[in-house]
Amino acid sequence: MNGNVGAPNLLPLTLALSVLLWIIATTGGHQLFVNEVLGEAFDSQGEHLLRGDPGVDVSAIRSEAIIVNGKVRTYFGPFPALFRIPLNLVYPAGRGSWSRLSGFCAGVLALFSFAGLVGDGLRASPLSSRARNWIGNTCVAGFVLATPLLFLLGNLSIYNEAIIWGLAWGLAGLFFARRSLNNQGRALTYLLLGFSFSAAAALLSRVTFGMPFLLIAPALALRVRQAGWIRLFALAGPLVIGLALYLLLSYAKFGNFSGVSYENYVDPVHREFVRQHGMLNLNRVPYSFVDYFSLRPPAFRSQPPFVRVDRHFLRHPSFYSIPFSETYLSIPWSSGWLVTGAAFGIICLFQSNRSDWFQRWIALALFAQFVCILCYFALAQRYTADLYPFLIFCFVVFLGAGGIVLVRIRHLLIGLVAISMVINSLATAFWLASDRNLPAETRMFWSVFAGKRPVSLK
Numbered sequence: 219m220n221g222n223v224g225a226p227n228l229l230p231l232t233l234a235l236s237v238l239l240w241i242i243a244t245t246g247g248h249q250l251f252v253n254e255v256l257g258e259a260f261d262s263q264g265e266h267l268l269r270g271d272p273g274v275d276v277s278a279i280r281s282e283a284i285i286v287n288g289k290v291r292t293y294f295g296p297f298p299a300l301f302r303i304p305l306n307l308v309y310p311a312g313r314g315s316w317s318r319l320s321g322f323c324a325g326v327l328a329l330f331s332f333a334g335l336v337g338d339g340l341r342a343s344p345l346s347s348r349a350r351n352w353i354g355n356t357c358v359a360g361f362v363l364a365t366p367l368l369f370l371l372g373n374l375s376i377y378n379e380a381i382i383w384g385l386a387w388g389l390a391g392l393f394f395a396r397r398s399l400n401n402q403g404r405a406l407t408y409l410l411l412g413f414s415f416s417a418a419a420a421l422l423s424r425v426t427f428g429m430p431f432l433l434i435a436p437a438l439a440l441r442v443r444q445a446g447w448i449r450l451f452a453l454a455g456p457l458v459i460g461l462a463l464y465l466l467l468s469y470a471k472f473g474n475f476s477g478v479s480y481e482n483y484v485d486p487v488h489r490e491f492v493r494q495h496g497m498l499n500l501n502r503v504p505y506s507f508v509d510y511f512s513l514r515p516p517a518f519r520s521q522p523p524f525v526r527v528d529r530h531f532l533r534h535p536s537f538y539s540i541p542f543s544e545t546y547l548s549i550p551w552s553s554g555w556l557v558t559g560a561a562f563g564i565i566c567l568f569q570s571n572r573s574d575w576f577q578r579w580i581a582l583a584l585f586a587q588f589v590c591i592l593c594y595f596a597l598a599q600r601y602t603a604d605l606y607p608f609l610i611f612c613f614v615v616f617l618g619a620g621g622i623v624l625v626r627i628r629h630l631l632i633g634l635v636a637i638s639m640v641i642n643s644l645a646t647a648f649w650l651a652s653d654r655n656l657p658a659e660t661r662m663f664w665s666v667f668a669g670k671r672p673v674s675l676k
Contacts, residue, residue: 295424298383343618343620369646373650387416391420395413433579488595492595505537526648537595551638558630562624563619580611644668
């Protein structure tokens, strides 16, 4: 990240933030083996996969079970289960309690991938070396404390674990894609392998994060087609295997290739709503966008943690399976710095002298993921993570092509990161300290930062 001329020195802070990720994931650095919400489901899924069975134990998946012809299935991607297989073989006593180690590893991968993207973007900027270091390091800190990463690491339930892996592999795929354009020879082969493996892992973690790479891969093949067949095989190999595994596993579980089926979902509310209104609906896009990008501020208070957040009822509840949103903090308040930079990046993408067709194609592929989440039948804080690959990519485009605009707003950008870190951290602390579904260790840890007693320690 700092070996090339013009690149900011991000490695020291990135390593320091990795330690912070460990502290967040393990609630103080010493609570590693904790049974998170439905955390045992991935262990059970891995055991079934070893037997050639796509199922999962009903006692492990419980309220998220899908019953197909009397057999228990889960819609969660298999990557977290594959991650657990060697861990359970080496240390069987950890079964059901690997969520925090899994989330930490995913968080570190996401952090280093983001740092690599920011470093590459700033390398082409007109900023001075000192300004690049300030902007780069500030943004890396912002990625940890002013994005959904903080919430996902603080609550490593089955829902968030799958998402954080999807986000991590998605950012890794973008990093390898960008790096592969400026390399050749053996380095290019390794970068294409990295892209292909990351794309496959993203697909197997959470399909929405892997979907854009099915569009990016052919465009990348066009860019490197002159590099020879070996590089094209490196690009296609892991991704084709991952896609085939995804399709075969989806068909074995649900009899379709989508990997999702709510027809036999045990939750009657979501099941009946999807039957009547569909899982994805373009009519939801404007309402979901307003919810996720609302300028409505959180409730500020004079006592710690100074920020209070909660669920809120929807103005158009008929579009969603439940009448309220679990988006406790909108993206402009949690990541205003990223929204600002991404907006300028989108402008750069529309200017032929500041971007090329490959960058625009990547943005379009990521925008498809962006719209897909806006079409979904529920609104929640964890789903905002699916919107970030598009925002991050546009932000990185701005860092490299923003020119004089980046120079002029660099201080504003640093200030926005600082404000976002404070608001997002306080809001997340309040939310996690109040969530009765979390382990007592988690609520106790976050209650210290929220300045309140946990709701219940039972």
